[in-house]
Amino acid sequence: MSSLQIAALGECRIDSPLARLLQRRNTSQHYVDESDRVLLDDTVTMVSGRGVPVEELPSFEPGGPRQKIFFDPARTRVGIVTCGGLCPGLNNVIRALVLQLTTHYGVHRILGFRNGYQGLVPRYDHPPVELTPAYVDLIDKYGGTVLGTSRGNQDPDEIVDNLDRLGIDILFVIGGDGSMRGAVRIAEVVARRGRRIAVVGVPKTIDNDIPYIDQSFGFQTAVGQATEVIRAAHVEATAFPGGIGLVQLMGRHSGFIACYAALATHDADYVLVPEVPFALDGPDGFLAHLRRRVGDRGHAMIVVAEGAGQEHLATGPAGHDASGNQRLHDFGRYLRQRIIDEFAGAGVEASLKYIDPSYTIRGVPANPYDSVYCIRLAHAAVHAAMAGRTELVVGRWRGRFVHVPMPLVVGSRNQVDPDGDLWLSVLEATGQPPTFG
Structure with a gap:
């Protein structure tokens, strides 16, 4: 070859x-x-x-x-x-x-x-x-x-x-x-x-x-740091009625950090990555499923990779940075607001804590x-x-x-395989459905 x-x-x-x-x-x-x-x-x-x-x-x-x-x-x-x-x-x-x-x-x-x-x-x-x-x-x-x-x-x-x-x-x-x-x-x-x-x-x-x-x-260090953030968010989520922890981690096109950090804590109820599309709305969409999960258990923990859900942001492409990488829209903040609106619209109490630790992780030894x-x-x-x-x-x-x-x-990219054993482990650990919508 x-x-x-x-x-x-x-x-x-x-x-x-x-x-x-x-x-x-x-x-x-x-x-x-x-x-x-x-x-x-x-x-x-x-x-x-x-x-x-x-x-x-x-x-x-x-x-x-x-x-x-x-x-x-x-x-x-x-x-x-x-x-x-x-x-x-x-x-x-x-x-x-x-x-x-x-x-x-x-x-x-x-x-x-x-x-x-x-x-x-x-x-x-x-x-x-x-x-x-x-x-x-x-x-x-x-x-x-x-x-x-x-x-x-x-x-x-x-x-x-x-x-x-x-x-x-x-x-x-x-x-x-x-x-x-x-x-x-x-x-x-x-x-x-x-x-x-x-x-x-x-x-x-x-x-x-x-x-x-x-x-x-650097990947192992990032996973270790991200794990501690998820643990802290989970503590916050379990301490309040209708508590929801939402952590956005690095992963522009590949959700490895989100997957590994979620598995390391075993606290996440949902992991959203760029490689696996998902629906937000509808009776089988993510938001409805989240509301049911919080209703059943009293809290929920969500881990999202930064490149996930870009298809839900209707503002168009964000251009490219100086290195030629496509700029991403901030899906974590968008999802935060959608969750707040979903629970408010249903008249359900929710206490959401949103954390994005990306730059605090990048600079550690x-x-x-x-x-x-x-x-x-x-x-x-x-x-x-x-x-x-x-x-x-x-x-x-x-x-x-x-x-x-x-x-x-430089000709391709390593990504989480939706049919691979890593993603299967994530589904087993979180209990989330293979697809939403």
């Missing part, structure tokens, strides 16, 4: 400083040799359905250190940039990249580009900073990113001009789908000019919507799970870059670290 092939800048001829760690290692359930591949499919039905020999099955290049590398560490200069919205773990990735490059590969010329892709364009006047082990010490204890960030497209030709001027050999882009689209354009200009600059992505999206990756960093994951992603990114791989995103697929081509990452 050609779309899974990873671009390489050239033959690896330099002995890797990590080669000694790879001696006598063979592919196992915990390690994949660099000459092996990781299958895309994981069931007999999917594999047999391909109808091709084993060697022709679609597969990913495994991540990890190589015996030989492409770049000479003593002559290599690296750039690191963080782009898009904030997410727990950004500083962890920056720190791990710097420490891996310096301690294990001997690369000591590392620049941090400030304020996203703007920092790669000289006219914005955001001078880069020298990243050293001392500079990044302790930054993982804080949320946000020490490099700053921004949204918006920049001219890839201007960016590559600047990379050439600064002598950058490797550029690490830490960002989501919009950032990776920008990275693809940078890599295309690099290739068109015949330059040997590796462009490697570390996937950052709090919504967990990057495809062909089991999970993006990574939890222990994400801290570990950030380090391992950073290590995989450095191994790939030093081996001359380019235009790829590192991630974990079926529990294995792999290299995913950037064009594949």
Whole structure:
């Protein structure tokens, strides 16, 4: 499957400083040799359905250190940039990249580009900073990113001009789908000019919507924080007659945070996500069902992803942000008012508490799970870059670290499958009907 092939800048001829760690290692359930591949499919039905020999099955290049590398560490200069919205773990990735490059590969010329892709364009006047082990010490204890960030497209030709001027050999882009689209354009200009600059992505999206990756960093932390918000809202809902807790969580197009946080608390009566359409009105609509639920139990807890219910807002498209992402209407506030009107119109008492914790979650430090994951992603990114791989995103697929081509990452979106086991678990935990209306 050609779309899974990873671009390489050239033959690896330099002995890797990590080669000694790879001696006598063979592919196992915990390690994949660099000459092996990781299958895309994981069931007999999917594999047999391909109808091709084993060697022709679609597969990913495994991540990890190589015996030989492409770049000479003593002559290599690296750039690191963080782009898009904030997410727990950004500083962890920056720190791990710097420490891996310096301690294990001997690369000591590392620049941090400030304020996203703007920092790669000289006219914005955001001078880069020298990243050293001392500079990044302790930054993982804080949320946000020490490099700053921004949204918006920049001219890839201007960016590559600047990379050439600064002598950058490797550029690490830490960002989501919009950032990776920008990275693809940078890599295309690099290739068109015949330059040997590796462009490697570390996937950052709090919504967990990057495809062909089991999970993006920051997601576990976001779920943990969201869980505490749901617990608090549930306490409020149970304390008042006709109590209703309504929590809107991140999830523009993918409802993973809403699903996992609701399952973690087991307090939610309803979970509304973008992937599953629902009716608000009518005898079998959501509002009528909610009124019956409150009447039966005295309270209800609702978790809604921010991208859910956009079809119910008749105000038309909200345009796009600087990164090209479609702006969303605030469905949470709309639903809040519809619930208030529904209960008032029926003459039923209701005490509704609405909470949207999105930005308080984005800026927190990574939890222990994400801290570990950030380090391992950073290590995989450095191994790939030093081996001359380019235009790829590192991630974990079926529990294995792999290299995913950037064009594949930006070509689709990971979403909750309405026919999958996650959504089935949500329906079982909440007791809500499979459909409303």
